[in-house]
Amino acid sequence: MTEIAIDRPESRRMGFFTDTTVCIGCKACEVACKQWNDLPADGAVFRKTSSYDHTGSLSASTWRHVRFVEQTEPVPLPDLPAYGGGNGGHGEVDLVAAAEAHGVPQMDRWLFMSDVCKHCTNAGCLDACPTGALIRTEFETVIVQPDVCNGCGYCVPSCPFGVINRDPYDGRAAKCTLCYDRLEDGLEPACAKSCPTDSILFGPYDELVETAKGRVLALHERGVTDAYLYGAGDEPGEQLAGELGAFFLLTAPPERFGLPAQAESPAQENGPVATAAGLAAAALGLAAAVGAFARAHRR
Amino acid sequence: MEAHPVGSRWAMKARERGAKIIHVDPHYSRTSAISDMHVPIRAGSDIAFLGGLIRHIIETESYFREYVVNYTNAATIVNADYQGPEELEGVFSGFDSGSGTYDRSSWMYEGGEVASAAGQREHSTQAFSDRTGAGMMTGNVRSDETLSDPRCIFQIMKRHYARYTPEMVERICGISEEQFLRVAETLIANSGRERTTMLAYAVGWTQHSSGVQMIRAGSIVQLLLGNIGRPGGGIMAMRGHASIQGSSDIPTLYEILPGYLPMPRANDDDLTLAGYVSGGGSQRGWWSHFDNYIVSLLKAWFGDAATPENGFGFPWLPKISGNHSHYPTMLRAFEGKLDGLLVMGQNPAVGSANAGLQRRALGAMKWLVVRDLAEVETANFWTEAPEDIGTEVFLMPAASHVEKEGHFTNTQRLLQWRDKAVDPPGDARSELHFTHHIAKRVMAHYEDSEDPKDWPLVNLHWPYSEHGSEQEPVVEEVLKEINGYDLETGELVPGFAQLKADGTTSSGCWIYSGCFADGVNQTRRRDPGDLDAPGGSVSPEWGWAWPANRRILYNRASADPDGKPWSERKKYVWWDEEREQWTGYDVPDFPVGKRPDYTAPDDAEGMDAISGDDPFIMMADGRAWLYSPSGLLDGPLPAHYEPYESPVPNHLYPKMGANPAAITWTHAANPIVPPGDDEYPIIASTFRLTEHHTAGPMSRNLPWLSELQPEMFVEIDPQLAAERGIEDGEWMTVVSPRAEIEARAKVTSRVQPLRMGDRVMHQVCMPWHWGAYTSSPQGVTGDAANDLIAISGDPNVSIQESKAFRCDVRAGRRDRATTERQAGTQDVESDHPPEEPKKLSQTDQADFR
């Protein structure tokens, strides 16, 4: 790939395979990432309706983020009187009436998904970056060079996965580097290393994809027919941003995890079309202006 | 999983190898999410559930018969006088309703004998010998291996649990019959020769007024299914603190000495070493070496001053005479009877039951020493009302785990050494440094004393050398003392088998003897071995496990009575006929050369009395006890009793409510909701979060952890929330008679109202990690769940009932500036001394309808 900025011919593409079916939602990856990369806390904010997720999303200082999805299924209500209810010590307490008025959805599944930069093959941030701060490394990962980034902010809306962001205090954009510095010394990235159940697997990309495919088939055999790979193994034309360096095994539609069903590098998808339209319009505009002048002056 | 994420690494591996994971918990946690089945249970109804399993296993004849007959006391015949709760309306024979205690003699095996109790009080070592069966005359015990004798334990159990039917389980626990049966069938299908089932619990399970009996009920299930002493089986206590196991083995606990030797107990005769040994020692089984251990301990403590003539210094040891545990001590402090307290790495102002009372007790002391990494609530409790609180407080910086060397004993009894990485900052020092230098000062003060009471201090053997500018004592010298020396040669002893009672050996903790064998710090070994080799997961060269580096206790039970593995798949320790010894992946927990077909003669003593097919060598009869003829204070078999603060009657024993032998401390500042009180209709339970640690000082001050769980919250089901107008993420208040606390509401279907027979019951669940103070600008604070909880006690170990209590909830924040609700300051006089806790009055529970 000609995009690669670091020349080490012996390197292979490395990636993450995050298997949500063995994730226990412990957030070790979030903390291990902050520990190794020395990132600050994002501020302690209690978030409503987000289950146990209080960091909210990936940000310039949260490079791994665990989403919690409480999936419920409605069930018929127990048509029964309640202990301490009915005519309890609180006057109007009537839990039975309450039960009838408000259904109690039964817990179906509690899904955890450790989100991270996808290290796309067609990376929107990389395409957008005007300074070359974002580069593709010899491991075919996408990193921001902190000594180059000037904080233009263009990568932020260019990422179709909402990964990269600009730090409001520091002014530079930052995101997961797949622990580029550790990779250089043959070490596993911090999050994958810490993951207690090896839900985050790290390794040579080709091997990971094979493992992941086998995992999906194993789950299918076990009756988990919802299991699928998000970002690897797709047919050309259906790939997500040309395949994701960090891909996932999910068991629910991607929207549940804040992931788009389809994605492409916006610069590659829209850039040529828009440029052509823009230049055409500008040429037309220029011609129109010239024409208008010529007409006016001829008069 | 929720509280021990790395432990769940192996659970997940097991799941991917085909294991089924069942999670029984009132609320749906992260553990439930990865389990095959979540079984929501009403908090505190566990024995009804486990009793139901026991009944099902017996009724369907699904127990592992060969294991049960040979390795447990199922066949043993019990005294004809024994009667159980079926016959006596909820109590066992021997109950004295006046004192709320049992005379346990009728529970004995027929032909067996318990060490006679001296006078009104227990003998010094009674509780201990009870636990181990020491002193029991097993030789005359009868048994019926057909398990058909109506007085054999198997038949007694069958009768005892006959009414624990699936319908009853549904009615009591709120678990549907169908789900209960699925659990039972799964357990049965995964136990036996080829498969084993493991029961793991986090220690919240013990926090009930029948806590010990709950664990017992779990072990009965496991024994019936043949899952003890085998790989992949057992009962795993997932303990909460790094070295909580170690601090029980080498106890900072009042009723035991290192190695689970009992603390001397005051008695009408002046206790002598001989009397202590005869009470605690056993004629049969491993405890027949009792005298070796206590003498070696005294030699370690008093050195040359400990001689046979002076009973090795034993007479000078302090004696206990009641319950001196944490809660009575704090209640004494509350009454102004305690001068001072030293707190090290604990935070009772947040972490102990009735935390509001704890804080006031701290304020009634003259002085307080707190040692921790940062300022904690226990050190600055006085800031609430400085002008009223006269406690003098020393808050001392402690060294962290990387700033000192030493070893932890982790939950699997594994001793692991930590090397020192950096110096502690500033005036921070290790507790070893603190203790050593306080000891030096105290000993200097008494150097010339002639007073007999000062004998232990004058003669205290304190030989530790110091190093460095901080004068830290040399840690390995302490470890060597714990391991023990042969005092004649000056060599370290290789293990506890070499300890002697004649004063020629020393050992600070006999069960740890061998941790410095061969002059090598065994706890510092770091060779994991080949984990993929057969049995490689044992990793015997990683650290050192007590006793004698055994990783699975009673592992003789992993082989059948003939010494062959139960199955190839589950082989672990077996008899090697060629080499005439026990062998396997682990160190055999059995005399290594004792043939499986050895039969103990009737008059045998010591280890000779253990036959070759009796794997449970610490028990006098070598058998695992389905039924405990002695050892427990509240019954030989677990029976279902309601929690103190149960909102429902006891459906199994309508005359009973809570455990009749359980203890409480009646106190105006420690009120308990009476049964039938409608004011607190909701059941509450507490739990831990992955992101925080215990009472919070190790996590709430850390920005990286605080942001993950920033505020105290209460999990509440959508139905109750709607009924009370509580919205997700908004404030809500939880009220108990002790306190009212505010928290964020987490309205979630992970908490479900329980369908119990003909009614619906609501539960709320809350974490207990928050407290009023953080030392970090990016730390978090919140109200403490323990403010809500009453001080109470299981009869056996005085643990409080904090996993099932009653409360009410409402929307909005609390009204008061403080959480304490019923101050109880006007009337602090309790109606009994704290160290003699009161049994729960039966009249308190009468007529619950």
Place this chain on the structure above:
Amino acid sequence: MSHASGPPPEDRIREDHRRAVEGAPDGGRDTTPAVGRRGGPALWRRAVEGSPVALARQAFKDARWSYLYKDDTSYRVRNGADANERIQAAARRMRGSTEIPEGVDANGPFINAPVWTWEVPAYFFLGGVATGSSFVALAADLAGDERSAAIARKVTIAAIGPGAPLLVLDLGRPARFLNMMRIFKPRSAMNAGAWCLMAFSTAGGAAVAADVLGRRRVAKVLGAQTALLGTYLGSYTGVLLASTAVPIWARSRLFLPPIFVCTAVATGAATNRLVLAATGMPSGHPTRDALGTIETVAMGAELALSSFNEKRLGQLADVLEHGRAGRLFEFARWAVRAGLMLRFTRGRFAWEHHVASGLYLAGGLAFRFAWIEAGKASAGDDEAVARMARGKATVKDRLRDGRTTARVRTSARHPGRDARAARVYADAVRRLSLAIEGVLRRG
């Protein structure tokens, strides 16, 4: 500036700690709290160059991509012959449909909103004025009005002058502005724009210099060059927005650049008209007339394209109607409509047309701000992002199948209005858009 004010919390913690230990006797160890640093990873330097990491095995040997779940587990099965098809089918089931499955909420956030503040739309506006002026200069030159051309060239430079500082101001690290120039990267609209801006400014500046030095011919050539560069300068801002994942921008990719060009031409013409009038060009001068026509046509085209685009976007365009963006759009539209009305009063009073030009400028400015605001709102619209992503499947599928009979989603939005007209209209737009896309894709 889009910076948070004051030092970050962790710097304050470090500062408090430093002050607390200052003057105290040396406690030995450095106790600076580990609370992290912002803006990138920790130091990427080996402690000892060339040294390995102690107790870590080299070459990823400690990385356990098959460590826990080995062959003794059922973690994976051997991939059979049809494995790939089954994997692809599984993914297609979950993310291949054109609609979000029923009952599934879009659990955002999906994408990050742009962080840009007022500097960027202000620059877009000024860049537009400069582009328009460069066009005027060229047109005037070609029409022989050298004076107007010279003035227009000056206006060009005056407008583009503050552009670069504004862009610098918007950067998170303004001192590193020149890093934009360390590479040439046509795929990045911003990089190309930065180069273009430099070239445009240089050419424009040189043209003005030539004017001042009286080198008319040189000025003319340089002016033409500036106008040529202007075709990109005036449109790349639209490209820049369209080349993002923000639904309202990305789905307007065929319209945004033309819209921005229209605004550029209109505001450029309006500025020049006012400047020329102020410098004494009489009413009725052909240049003034021409400029009036240009600004009106361009603004009218802008308005038409905008409405066209908005209709075409359907539900996505909600963000153009609500909130700050909605108010700005509303203002811009009314300003332009008012300007058009004044224009068509046929000049009873001279000031009417000046006011019209002013209204165009105000409208143009408001449009720029509105588009940025709309982008921010659109990025936060989880439903829109999720649906846009699903919609991509639609476009691709239809292109592949050669089918162009698309369902018209816009009609559902205005059931009360003339549904049939809307359908026909939107369908026409869709066909056009698909046809252009198809042509471009076929390359």
Place this chain on the structure above:
Amino acid sequence: MGSSRPRIFEGLRELPVVGRALDWGMGASAASAETKKAGSRIAGLKVTESVCPYCAVGCGQLVYTRDGELVDVEGNPRSPINQGTLCPKGAASRQLVQQPGRLTKIKYRRPYATEWEELDLETAMDMIAERMIAAREDHWEERDEQGWKVDRTRGFAHLGGATLDNEENYLLKKLYTAMGAIQIENQARI
């Protein structure tokens, strides 16, 4: 790999001049000198083997230090317990040691005082020893109310031990028992 890219783009990429331009800015010219030298900051540092201080699972940790200061704490891959993994608490243990608000000096509060004061270590140790001795003497019980021999003091108590090392618990129990103190408790009972 890039087959999903619009074909127009792909086609252009193969052209000799334009194609090169399309990759401009993404190749070697973009990498900075610093990036080319990147490596892990623990390479060449001293490592110490430790055990996680939080729960009782006993995960092995590797502690990397530079000049007596912590640089990194991560899981020990050799430990058969955790195989290099850690939970969020374990992963945060560097921040536990280097926490904001870490105590490094003794804080002393006089009775009824509203503020902390500072105290030096030796003075504090002397004062604490004095108080322990005084509590022992003031509350010495040779016999209890029934006349049974007890040889003890209930003047002071101890709490905590589950977070300490076994050596520390051992010396604590040894010293307290020698002093006759019996109200020694830790977290095992809560």
